[in-house]
Amino acid sequence: MPNKPLSSLTAARYGKAKVRVFRIVRQDKWHHIVEYNVEALLEGDLESSYTEADNSVVRVFTSLIRVIRRYLAKISPYILNPEKFALHLGTFFVSKYAHIHKAFVTIEQLRWARIPVEKGNLKEHPHAFYRDGDDKRVVKVEVDASKGKDKLVGRVSAGISDLLVLKSTGSKFEGFIRDEYTTLVEVDDRIFSTSVDLEYTFSEIALKAPGDAGKLQFVAPEQEVPERARRATLEVFAEDESASVQATLYKMAQRIIAENVHIQTVTYTLPNKHYIPVDMKYIGVDNLTPYLSKAEVFTPVAAPSGLISATISRKQG
Numbered sequence: 001m002p003n004k005p006l007s008s009l010t011a012a013r014y015g016k017a018k019v020r021v022f023r024i025v026r027q028d029k030w031h032h033i034v035e036y037n038v039e040a041l042l043e044g045d046l047e048s049s050y051t052e053a054d055n056s057v058v059r060v061f062t063s064l065i066r067v068i069r070r071y072l073a074k075i076s077p078y079i080l081n082p083e084k085f086a087l088h089l090g091t092f093f094v095s096k097y098a099h100i101h102k103a104f105v106t107i108e109q110l111r112w113a114r115i116p117v118e119k120g121n122l123k124e125h126p127h128a129f130y131r132d133g134d135d136k137r138v139v140k141v142e143v144d145a146s147k148g149k150d151k152l153v154g155r156v157s158a159g160i161s162d163l164l165v166l167k168s169t170g171s172k173f174e175g176f177i178r179d180e181y182t183t184l185v186e187v188d189d190r191i192f193s194t195s196v197d198l199e200y201t202f203s204e205i206a207l208k209a210p211g212d213a214g215k216l217q218f219v220a221p222e223q224e225v226p227e228r229a230r231r232a233t234l235e236v237f238a239e240d241e242s243a244s245v246q247a248t249l250y251k252m253a254q255r256i257i258a259e260n261v262h263i264q265t266v267t268y269t270l271p272n273k274h275y276i277p278v279d280m281k282y283i284g285v286d287n288l289t290p291y292l293s294k295a296e297v298f299t300p301v302a303a304p305s306g307l308i309s310a311t312i313s314r315k316q317g
């Protein structure tokens with residue numbers, strides 16, 4: 001009697017991560033550039049590669065990179081737009097290979113801004129750029145062919161990672177539960193600093209195969225959404241008289257939903273990066289009275305941090 005197997009493969013995805021690509025689009029002397037880190041993962045009839053050591057279903061990693069580079073360099077008209085480019089690439093994978101049913105493409109876009117100049121009527125340099133922030137624009141796309149190769153569905157989310165912000169007043173934290181474990185004192189004036197991680201999702205979209213690239217439709221006035229979302233995040237953070245990280249997060253998300261009709265959900269994940277007032281009595285300096293709110297010298301604490309995450313969804317109907 002053969003032994004009954006105790007386990008089976010229930011989920012599998014493979015592909016290539018951290019493919020770095022840089023692209024120039026020349027409009028005569030006016031250049032556009034993008035720098036992306038691309039990840040492409042595939043799902044499909046790949047079980048045998050795990051269970052039978054059958055590599056005939058597996059695309060090798062170097063060939064995945066070649067596809068990504070070729071699409072970027074020569075084929076996709078969407079290279080300057082990471083949402084559309086990710087959809088285009090994902091659509092290629094599920095269309096070309098019969099046994100691939102889903103493609104997951106994640107693009108992280110690094111910041112390059114034009115260097116400001118006063119040159120004739122130009123305000124920005126046509127081909128010189130600088131890194132104007134460590135935050136990244138992140139785009140995640142799923143292209144789903146499981147209902148048929150002619151019924152492709154695209155699921156798109158996008159957002160920001162690593163946007164570091166700090167305000168030195170305009171933030172309190174009071175009225176929380178007190179019990180025998182509580183040591184935190186209430187503060188009506190504190191530093192608020194966080195590294196913003198934002199993800200917003202759009203409604204599902206129907207896609208055509210890449211042969212029909214011109215018909216790849218995207219739901220939003222996509223040029224403006226990332227900039228509007230970033231501005232909403234920064235302005236609400238700056239201007240809110242913050243009662244807590246939670247309350248400020250909620251206001252940021254509400255504004256993004258209000259300003260972008262195609263966005264369905266907004267998720268923020270915000271570490272509360274602590275700055276601890278330093279007790280300087282030992283060198284004869286009073287840094288702590290009245291406690292906290294008048295402190296001028298702080299120790300930034302990398303860890304531990306608080307961590308606050310919430311999803312705010314558009315009401316249907």
Ligand SMILES: O=c1[nH]c(=O)c2[nH]c(=O)[nH]c2[nH]1
Pocket residue numbers: 173184243244245246272306
């Ligand atoms: O804005 C805050 N929210 C919390 O949930 C919390 N918890 C904490 O200790 N400090 C803070 N601050």
